[in-house]
Amino acid sequence: MTSYNWQQLSIPTIKDLLTSTELDDAAWQTLAQDSRRGVQNLVRQHQKQLERTLKAQQSFEQRLQFEKKYWQKGQLVAGIDEVGRGPLAGPVVTAAVVLPPTVDILEINDSKQLSDEKRHQLYPKILSEAVDISIAVGSNQLIDTENIYHATELTMAQSVNNLRVLPQHLLVDAMVVPVNIPQTKLIKGDARSISIGAASIVAKVYRDELMKNYDKVYPGFGFSDNAGYGTKVHLQGLQKLGPCAIHRHSFNPVKQYLK
Amino acid sequence: MGLNYLIRQLSQTGCVSNQLILKVCGQYYQETTDYHKLLHWVKQQLPVAKQESFIQKLAQPLDMTIPFITFFDAAYPKKLQQIYNPPAILYYQGDLTLLQIKSVAIVGARLSTSYTQTIVHSLVPQLVQHQLVSVSGLALGADACCHQITLEQQGKTIAVLGNGIDYFYPQQNQVLQKQIAAKGLLLSEYPPSTRPKKFYFPQRNRIIAGLCDSLLVTQAKQRSGSLITAQLALQENRNVWAAPGPIDSALSKGCNQLIAAGASPYYEAYDLINELIN
Structure with missing residues (x-):
């Protein structure tokens, strides 16, 4: 120098x-x-x-402490998270993300703590660094027949089963995935584990984009802005147009508008 | 408290660069052997933002049962002492005497093809016959091939890691890593439980280049880690060999360039070994 x-x-x-x-x-x-x-x-x-x-x-x-325990043993770890349990319309989306021990995307955090812009910046970074990623979509029909909790479990299992690499351990945000792989259930996992945080970002960005497209197919509910959550615009749309094909019939107040 | 303890402790904090550890050693020999004065001196060299976490990490208990050697130990190889920025500390597992034997580093692309296997198969049995040691970095592809074939031939091999010695990375080489620990030598300048980071690997390459007497690149793309290692080896006056390959193969481009720039073309083991033992 x-x-x-x-x-x-x-x-x-x-x-x-x-x-x-x-x-x-x-x-x-x-x-x-x-x-x-x-x-x-x-x-x-x-x-x-x-x-x-x-x-x-x-x-x-600090947020890699759970992953490190398994990485050190040479094991692969998948972080699993879900987005879209609360909305009145659209699917529940789950993602399984397997990160390499060399991961260095410092900004990864709970998707709810990041701006939409930041999430969109991180999405391609996570995709390019990850060892493997799998996204699964649980339809509103599945949610109506199974109930939201069970539908989320099934969709999470699907995202794990569709991974091309088999992880030896799962880190899951406050759920148990019905698959035969050892797992750790973490309360507020998306903020405590980088892998779960990455999964939450991937699922969130994927679902938001999906809802933007649904907005074009089913206009009048403001899906591109509310992602299917019960905002004022959405509720007014429901009142005016009645439920569309992606509404969750088992959810209130959608139920009230069924003929 | 001795210098080795101090080096071990500074290394464990993860806050002190290798260069700074070497400078502390200079202080130890030229200024003072007082432990507290030396620690204070290190603290002064660190940016203010890092000082607090440095002090905190110093206070954590140190596991002295993990084997290591330092720059000042007799077991530390002379040829490594002479490189630029030699590692102040090396954690190890396995047979340290391998460091005193002449060695050939074999490196190449992670996505190498059967061509790398052919090359390694042509060299390693000869190395083993001459009781020479192979050195590589335990990555996928060429590195793993080098270690694997050496072990198959009942030879001795050294793996230099870009993570703590107790970390298994990459996952696919877990069994191989254990075999090398048992029958060869694992080395790392990073304290135990250090996860691999991308920028550790070029750092690790300087140790591979420093440990070997000759270096062979089997297959390498342009601007790859293997070429960094070859460059470092050239700077340290090692014999650099590269396997020539087809001009339309991206995986041989780096090797062909090395040859054009003056590296010896490798086409049979005899030349390489001859140069090494004479």
Whole structure:
């Protein structure tokens, strides 16, 4: 690395240098000795940034604690999550995601804590890094005949069974998947495990896109905005048009509009 | 408390780079052997943001039963001492005496074909006959092939890992990793329970390049990890060999380029071994 005589450089020049190159710790130490206030501010900003990255890394490692136990033994772990248990319309979507032990997508978290934009950024990253991914869709008919809880279990099992690699362990968000693979049921799993978090993002993005397409087939319920949840627009649509083919008849208030 | 303990402890924190550990060793020999002063010095070198977590991690108990050697041990190979940024610490499992024997690193693509097997089969029995050691990185493809065939031939092999020694990665090589621990030598500069990370693998490659006397690349794409290893080996004055391949094979492009740039073309074991033992 080129070494600079920092004292001689103007603050705008230093700023430019900082955006174009990455300084090592020693260079930052020298900068920290600089008495100019502008430089001190730059140093403080850098420290804050470093702290944030460090926190993110530590939290990431923390959220890999369940996976690591199995990775260390050379086992594959799948994270399973579901999206769409609450809505009045559309399917329940489940995803099974098998991540490699080398995974380093620090932003993976519970899909509910991420913006739609962030989820869409992470989706292709997860797809390209994952060892395997499988998405399963449990239809509204399945939900009506089986009840939502059992339909979710069946759909989760399907997403696991459709994986091309066989994981030796499952991490599941607050459910037990009816498959013959050892599993850990984690309360608030999507925020505690990277694999479950990744599954929640994949399922969420997939289902949101699906509902956007259903909005074109069944307009008038605002599916692209509400994803089938009972918003005002959705309820007004129900009142005006009655239930469409993807409404869950067993759910209230859909029931009331059945002839 | 001795220098080895200090190195082991700094390595375990995961906050201190290898280069900084080496600098602390310099401090130990030139300035002070006082344990607390040295720790304080390290802390001063770290960015403020890292200092707190460094102190926290220092306080955690240290499992000294896990075998390791440091730069300063007699078992640490001379040729590795001479490379740029030599690992200050190496955790190991298996037969350390293998480090004192002349060795050939065999590396190549993870998605290598039967061509790699042909090449490895042509060399390894000869290596074993001359009681030389094979070195590789326990990745899929060429690496696994190198270790596997060496073991089949009752030879000795060293695997350098990009994760903690107690971690099984990749999953497909779990059995092989156990066999190497029992019959050969596993090495890693990362403390136990360290999960593999992508940027550890190029780091691991410098150790492979440093440990070997000669290096053979079987199949490699352009801009691949194997080429990084070959580049590092060239910088450290190792004999670099590459197996020539068809000009229309993406997996041989890296090898053909290496030859064009001056690496010796490998087409039979005799030349390589001859150069090594004479």
